[in-house]
Amino acid sequence: MTAQRPGAGGYSFRDQLRAEFDHFLSAEQLRFADKDCLRIDLHCHDRNSDVPDELWGRLLGLPETWLKTKSLVRQLRRSGCDVVTVTNHNNARSCWELMERGEDVLSAAEFTCLFPEYDLYLHVLAYGFTPAQEVAFQAKRGNVYEFVRFAAQENIPLVLPHPLYFYTRNEHIDLVLFQKLALMFQRFEVLNGQRDLWQSVLTLNWVQSLQPEQLDDWRRAHGLDPADFGVDPEKPKVLTGGSDDHMGLTAGQCGSRLYVADLDRRRATEPLSQLALEALRTGQVSPYGSVAENERLSTALLDYFVQITTHMKDPGLLRLVLHRGEASDKLACLAIGNLLLEIKHHKKTKRFVGLVHDALHGKRPGRLLKWNVSQDYQFCVRELERIAQARQTTPAEFEQTVDDAIAVLFHQLSRLSIKRLNKCFEKRGQLRIEELSAEQLTRSFELPLQLSALAYGRSPRGKNISGVNVGEVLDSLSFPTLMMLVLAGAQLASANALYKNRPFLNAFAEHLGRNQHQRRGLYLTDTLRDRNGVSHSLSGKLAEIQRQDHALDFLICHENAEPDRHLHVVRPLVNFALPQYQQQPIRVPDVLEIARLFYRGGYDRVICSTEGPMVAVALFLKIMFNVPVYFFMHTDWLDFIRHTTSLNAHEQDRVRRLLRALYHQFDGVFVLNSDHKNWLTSAAMGLPESRVHLTAHHVEDHQQQPRDLTLKSSLFDDADQATPVLFVACRLSREKGILELPDIYRQARARVPDLRLVIAGVGPDEDALKQACPDALFLGWVDRQRIAQLYAGLDLFVFPSRFDTFGNVILEAFTQGMPVVSYDCKGPKDIIQHGRNGYLVDTQAAMVQAIVEHFEQRQRHADMAEAARVRVRDYAAEPIMQRFLEQLGLAAETGDVAQPAAQV
Numbered sequence: 001m002t003a004q005r006p007g008a009g010g011y012s013f014r015d016q017l018r019a020e021f022d023h024f025l026s027a028e029q030l031r032f033a034d035k036d037c038l039r040i041d042l043h044c045h046d047r048n049s050d051v052p053d054e055l056w057g058r059l060l061g062l063p064e065t066w067l068k069t070k071s072l073v074r075q076l077r078r079s080g081c082d083v084v085t086v087t088n089h090n091n092a093r094s095c096w097e098l099m100e101r102g103e104d105v106l107s108a109a110e111f112t113c114l115f116p117e118y119d120l121y122l123h124v125l126a127y128g129f130t131p132a133q134e135v136a137f138q139a140k141r142g143n144v145y146e147f148v149r150f151a152a153q154e155n156i157p158l159v160l161p162h163p164l165y166f167y168t169r170n171e172h173i174d175l176v177l178f179q180k181l182a183l184m185f186q187r188f189e190v191l192n193g194q195r196d197l198w199q200s201v202l203t204l205n206w207v208q209s210l211q212p213e214q215l216d217d218w219r220r221a222h223g224l225d226p227a228d229f230g231v232d233p234e235k236p237k238v239l240t241g242g243s244d245d246h247m248g249l250t251a252g253q254c255g256s257r258l259y260v261a262d263l264d265r266r267r268a269t270e271p272l273s274q275l276a277l278e279a280l281r282t283g284q285v286s287p288y289g290s291v292a293e294n295e296r297l298s299t300a301l302l303d304y305f306v307q308i309t310t311h312m313k314d315p316g317l318l319r320l321v322l323h324r325g326e327a328s329d330k331l332a333c334l335a336i337g338n339l340l341l342e343i344k345h346h347k348k349t350k351r352f353v354g355l356v357h358d359a360l361h362g363k364r365p366g367r368l369l370k371w372n373v374s375q376d377y378q379f380c381v382r383e384l385e386r387i388a389q390a391r392q393t394t395p396a397e398f399e400q401t402v403d404d405a406i407a408v409l410f411h412q413l414s415r416l417s418i419k420r421l422n423k424c425f426e427k428r429g430q431l432r433i434e435e436l437s438a439e440q441l442t443r444s445f446e447l448p449l450q451l452s453a454l455a456y457g458r459s460p461r462g463k464n465i466s467g468v469n470v471g472e473v474l475d476s477l478s479f480p481t482l483m484m485l486v487l488a489g490a491q492l493a494s495a496n497a498l499y500k501n502r503p504f505l506n507a508f509a510e511h512l513g514r515n516q517h518q519r520r521g522l523y524l525t526d527t528l529r530d531r532n533g534v535s536h537s538l539s540g541k542l543a544e545i546q547r548q549d550h551a552l553d554f555l556i557c558h559e560n561a562e563p564d565r566h567l568h569v570v571r572p573l574v575n576f577a578l579p580q581y582q583q584q585p586i587r588v589p590d591v592l593e594i595a596r597l598f599y600r601g602g603y604d605r606v607i608c609s610t611e612g613p614m615v616a617v618a619l620f621l622k623i624m625f626n627v628p629v630y631f632f633m634h635t636d637w638l639d640f641i642r643h644t645t646s647l648n649a650h651e652q653d654r655v656r657r658l659l660r661a662l663y664h665q666f667d668g669v670f671v672l673n674s675d676h677k678n679w680l681t682s683a684a685m686g687l688p689e690s691r692v693h694l695t696a697h698h699v700e701d702h703q704q705q706p707r708d709l710t711l712k713s714s715l716f717d718d719a720d721q722a723t724p725v726l727f728v729a730c731r732l733s734r735e736k737g738i739l740e741l742p743d744i745y746r747q748a749r750a751r752v753p754d755l756r757l758v759i760a761g762v763g764p765d766e767d768a769l770k771q772a773c774p775d776a777l778f779l780g781w782v783d784r785q786r787i788a789q790l791y792a793g794l795d796l797f798v799f800p801s802r803f804d805t806f807g808n809v810i811l812e813a814f815t816q817g818m819p820v821v822s823y824d825c826k827g828p829k830d831i832i833q834h835g836r837n838g839y840l841v842d843t844q845a846a847m848v849q850a851i852v853e854h855f856e857q858r859q860r861h862a863d864m865a866e867a868a869r870v871r872v873r874d875y876a877a878e879p880i881m882q883r884f885l886e887q888l889g890l891a892a893e894t895g896d897v898a899q900p901a902a903q904v
Contacts, residue, residue, distance in 0.1 A: 013518040013602035014293070017197045020515075021291065024204060025191075028239075028286040032259040038276050039288070040083040040106070041255035043125060043161055043189065043242025046072040049088040059333040061315040065246040066307055069094045072248055073103075079252025083276045087125055087242075090141070092134055106273040110161065111137055113144040118172050125159040125189070125242075126151060128277040148184050152230030157280040159240050161189040163206075164199045164508065166501060173504050175511055179218040182210050182237075184229040187280075191241030191287040193254035194297045196498045202508060202515050207237045209512070241287025247303040249360060250296060253395045254289030290396070294599065295403045298494035302406070303360050305486050306353035309343045339485060342478075349482045352380065359384040360402070362391035379412045403596075410487045410592045411573070413480040418574045418588075420480070491592055495599065495624045502604075502626040519890055520551045522568075522603040522621075524594075526587065526612035528556045534634045537697040537808050538609060542567060544698065544877045551890050553601070557589035557613070568597060588613050591620050598625065605888065607632060611662070619665055628667040630888060632695075636676060636826065639803030644735045660685050668887065670695045672806040673827045693887045698877040699811045704792075704869075711793035715777055716756055724855045725756045727794040727818070729787060729809050730801070732763030737800030737823075739765065740844055742772040744800065748851040749775075755855070758794060760787060791816035795861070796854055797838075799828060800847070807831060810838075814872045817865030821850045831875075837868040 050063040057064065076084055085106040086094040095107040108127045115122060124147065126137060133154055140146040151158050160181060166173065190204045215226060215233040226233050245251040258279035260266060266275060279285060315337060343349050355365055365384050373381055383405040390401035509516040527535045542554050545566050555568040563569045572587035594617050608618035609632040622629040638656055641647055663669055670693045671677045677694050680687045712719040730736045749755040757776040770778060797813040799822035806827035810820050814837060822828040824840035832838040839850035885891045
């Protein structure tokens with residue numbers, strides 16, 4: 001379920017890009033009549049692209065594709081191409097082989113060239129060369145200047161493909177590089193079928209913005225003569241298109257129309273490849289096709305991954321260790337290689353991935369398979385049939401069907417994995433996750449160093465995580481889990497490939513002055529519609545976002561909540577609760593559903609609250625889309641475990657190290673009190689000060705409630721307006737300090753005989769508190785209107801928690817003029833002004849003394865009530881929210897969306 005976005009009928013960022021690019025393609029279609037044009041896909045690959053540029057492919061010894069040349073040619077012809085070319089990496093073997101068989105082919109290759117001063121490799125497409133010229137190209141591609149000069153001397157047309165996409169991250173990439181590219185190339189690929197729409201539109205607008213005066217300025221600045229590279233500054237740049245297909249799925253669906261005068265007559269006597277080469281040289285080119293966002297690339301990568309399971313051979317550990325590359329890349333390839341080899345040796349999974357490949361190429365599962373497959377896997381067969389049938393439809397329909405099918409498969413496989421995991425635990429009488437306490441999880445959170453001990457549950461130190469025999473569990477989960485990893489891996493890899501240079505794309509768009517990616521954040525949280533303080537404060541933040549229409553949307557995983565403005569809701573795959581926290585279930589979302597929503601919503605940053613499953617989702621999005629990710633810290637977990645568990649110092653330190661590793665993954669961390677900020681920037685946690693932001697919860701606009709003179713008598717039969725009454729409202733659990741209340745109340749009542757106590761809230765320790773404090777009045781959960789009346793009509797709020805990072809209830813009490821007595825710790829000490837609107841104490845005895853003195857000095861109550869209401873003004877919603885948005889880089893944005901450029 002998705003949020004209701006503001007501005008119904010408006011255009012999103014991607015709508016604007018689509019309208020602009022479609023307008024360009026429509027104009028290109030009108031430049032030349034179809035009868036005078038040859039159609040050619042200027043960018044496609046087959047199995048002779050056998051040495052990939054990507055480091056991971058080289059580490060694992062994988063080619064870029066196993067597609068046979070004849071299969072590629074068949075697909076090109078089926079897509080309507082008049083001329084065939086194959087642009088394999090650093091070789092034209094496929095072209096020469098086709099020519100040897102007597103076929104008319106335009107020779108071509110995609111050469112990897114080095115830009116020496118940037119230590120940057122980029123691709124250059126070359127066409128119409130001879131075998132001897134190919135040898136010369138190979139010798140010169142170590143220096144792109146020499147490579148392009150040679151092509152100009154030999155009258156070989158070059159095209160710079162996907163100009164904004166680079167195969168390596170390089171911090172030296174800057175706009176000067178593009179000034180040099182403008183001087184060196186006449187032809188630019190603006191339509192690449194595997195790249196995303198944003199890059200295509202940016203490239204288009206940059207190339208079309210180039211003016212002769214600019215080129216002349218850059219010529220003098222860089223000492224590069226365009227004539228040396230075959231570039232005429234007075235002529236407009238030539239714009240081309242190609243599918244960049246590797247799998248044979250979309251070859252020919254994107255390409256270029258080449259205008260040839262008097263085509264009907266000339267094609268009867270001249271090779272079409274020569275006519276195509278002539279049009280390329282003269283620049284009579286217009287691109288055709290479409291850009292399908294990341295869905296097309298993810299489909300191609302899915303096909304690639306499933307083919308790996310058939311063709312991959314063990315690259316060997318020594319190859320990984322001795323190959324060039326960072327240790328992180330080698331470790332990642334080790335993990336991926338083990339996963340893919342595991343799939344290859346798992347018959348059921350290997351068979352299914354083969355069926356995925358067949359379906360993507362239009363082959364439906366056989367009837368025998370449908371009859372024999374178990375009920376658990378019927379959904380797999382249905383989705384594969386749907387994919388295969390869609391192969392016969394339009395490219396757009398096929399891509400949408402595959403994208404939808406992947407979502408269904410991942411969701412159903414996730415549910416199946418969870419179901420089998422529970423069955424495995426039940427069958428073996430092992431602990432279920434929901435039966436583990438936080439303390440048990442912390443103590444058992446360790447992996448044995450010996451991997452066989454992990455697999456078979458043996459460890460010299462005792463049990464591993466809950467004592468589960470991991471090897472046996474994996475046997476039952478192997479198929480659904482491995483397929484989930486393949487599906488998720490294809491989605492992650494495609495988006496990561498497109499956006500790994502996102503910071504540069506942002507800078508490029510800013511320099512261009514158009515097509516800047518909208519700044520919009522997605523706020524992930526594990527709780528919003530629940531009954532707890534964090535949920536209450538987040539609900540207030542959402543209300544302010546809705547009121548001001550800020551560029552920030554919430555996303556929650558909830559079983560029955562409904563979407564709203566600025567609020568997305570996804571349904572959980574499963575939910576469970578730990579024993580002590582039955583009121584706060586843990587909900588596990590579908591990570592790919594959220595990733596699809598993030599992409600389609602045009603978000604460019606993530607904020608996450610609470611350390612539940614949404615943390616994993618946030619970090620997944622960070623890797624997938626290369627976006628900044630922020631964390632909003634609500635809980636001090638070290639204080640929490642000190643007050644709620646018996647973990648020793650070593651075990652507590654393990655938690656600290658885990659938290660440190662987690663928080664370091666975020667680009668910024670928001671905290672609610674100065675103590676927490678100091679702790680995070682200390683040596684114990686090591687976060688730089690620039691990444692830790694002090695913020696606060698704001699107070700919602702509450703109408704001042706009139707003091708109900710009959711409230712106390714309605715609560716207690718023998719009470720009147722003068723009766724002293726303490727009030728407590730919180731979750732009734734021991735970490736909130738509520739088990740200290742009976743002693744505090746008993747000692748205070750001994751000195752203030754008519755003292756009463758009212759408690760609002762529910763929680764796991766409610767029964768224990770009732771037993772220890774039978775004289776208190778327990779109201780259970782009360783709504784906002786009722787609790788405001790209680791704040792206004794009772795006398796003093798008691799806040800016995802020692803670990804709260806903020807204390808929303810303090811501000812709620814202040815709103816209605818109720819003073820607060822609290823321990824002098826973290827959040828409360830930043831809010832309460834001692835002696836003016838409340839009391840800060842260090843010990844239980846001091847808290848009792850403050851309560852007694854408060855009721856002994858009744859003449860101060862009116863002044864304290866007024867001081868409390870004044871203090872609330874420092875926590876007004878608008879300035880706190882504005883500062884929060886500034887720290888996220890969203891302050892200047894609103895929810896309004898501009899009209900697409902084509903209609904402005």
